[in-house]
Amino acid sequence: MIGLENAGVRRGRWIFSDVSFAVEPGQTLAVLGPNGRGKTTLIKALAGLVPLAAGRRIAPPLIGYVSQAIGSDIPYRVLDVVVMGRALRLGLFGAPGAADYRAALDALEQVGAAQFAERPFDRLSGGERQIVLLARALATGSSALVLDEPASALDLAYQNRLLAVLRDLKTAGRHAILFSTHLPQHALSVADDALLMMDAASHVVGPVRTVLDETNLTALYGLPVRRLSLSIDSGGTIEAVVPMFGGVYA
Numbered sequence: 442m443i444g445l446e447n448a449g450v451r452r453g454r455w456i457f458s459d460v461s462f463a464v465e466p467g468q469t470l471a472v473l474g475p476n477g478r479g480k481t482t483l484i485k486a487l488a489g490l491v492p493l494a495a496g497r498r499i500a501p502p503l504i505g506y507v508s509q510a511i512g513s514d515i516p517y518r519v520l521d522v523v524v525m526g527r528a529l530r531l532g533l534f535g536a537p538g539a540a541d542y543r544a545a546l547d548a549l550e551q552v553g554a555a556q557f558a559e560r561p562f563d564r565l566s567g568g569e570r571q572i573v574l575l576a577r578a579l580a581t582g583s584s585a586l587v588l589d590e591p592a593s594a595l596d597l598a599y600q601n602r603l604l605a606v607l608r609d610l611k612t613a614g615r616h617a618i619l620f621s622t623h624l625p626q627h628a629l630s631v632a633d634d635a636l637l638m639m640d641a642a643s644h645v646v647g648p649v650r651t652v653l654d655e656t657n658l659t660a661l662y663g664l665p666v667r668r669l670s671l672s673i674d675s676g677g678t679i680e681a682v683v684p685m686f687g688g689v690y691a
């Protein structure tokens with residue numbers, strides 16, 4: 442399980458306070474909020490990289506973490522970047538063995554990026570790097586995945602791949618997953634719950650379909666947002682989140 446209990450982080454001022462949630466294995470929580478609201482800070486606090494000024498963090502010793510930073514000037518082979526996810530299992534002086542490389546390759550296959558295995562990481566595009574770093578997080582074998590805007594550089598096909606990977610992991614039921622996103626559709630597509638960071642002192646957490654309503658989305662982003670449920674000919678419904686840009690819903 443991963444979570445926070447009455448947690449807060451201060452950086453001169455409170456970035457967030459009194460945040461509580463718990464994500465069990467098999468569950469996914471999406472974190473949403475405008476730029477600068479504290480999503481990365483919260484994720485880093487959950488990953489143990491930023492100290493809490495209040496409350497407590499609940500997390501296993503090893504977390505599969507993908508940061509927002511996807512740049513690298515180091516010409517490592519992609520497979521070696523992914524195998525670095527095994528590092529904490531290997532200890533200080535351990536070298537990766539065949540089983541670790543197998544796990545790294547499996548993770549690359551799982552995210553649809555095995556074709557990059559032999560390429561230098563620094564020559565991949567931003568989106569290709571982002572999907573490789575997801576593979577590195579998976580290769581840790583951790584039961585907790587904490588992903589900071591994992592889709593920010595992905596095209597529609599890779600977004601679909603990412604969401605499919607998250608859905609498969611959820612079905613398998615072994616991972617507690619938390620990801621931040623600026624795309625409410627991604628939250629609706631794969632998350633069970635959502636945490637909306639409204640401002641430093643208030644947040645909303647609950648079932649994704651309940652909390653991502655028009656009132657909350659409009660308050661969160663400070664512009665009108667419609668949430669539409671459209672029936673489609675082939676059966677089922679489409680859940681659409683439609684913001685108003687320049688006076689027009691688009």
Ligand SMILES: Nc1ncnc2c1ncn2[C@@H]1O[C@H](COP(=O)(O)OP(=O)(O)OP(=O)(O)O)[C@@H](O)[C@H]1O
Nearest residue numbers: 452453456474475476477478479480481482483509
């Ligand atoms: N190391 C730091 N020292 C002081 N303030 C910081 C530091 N890192 C971030 N902040 C501030 O904390 C606030 C939250 O930043 P954070 O990166 O968590 O936001 P975010 O919601 O992830 O934003 P975005 O959607 O733009 O990535 C911002 O006001 C930012 O300027």
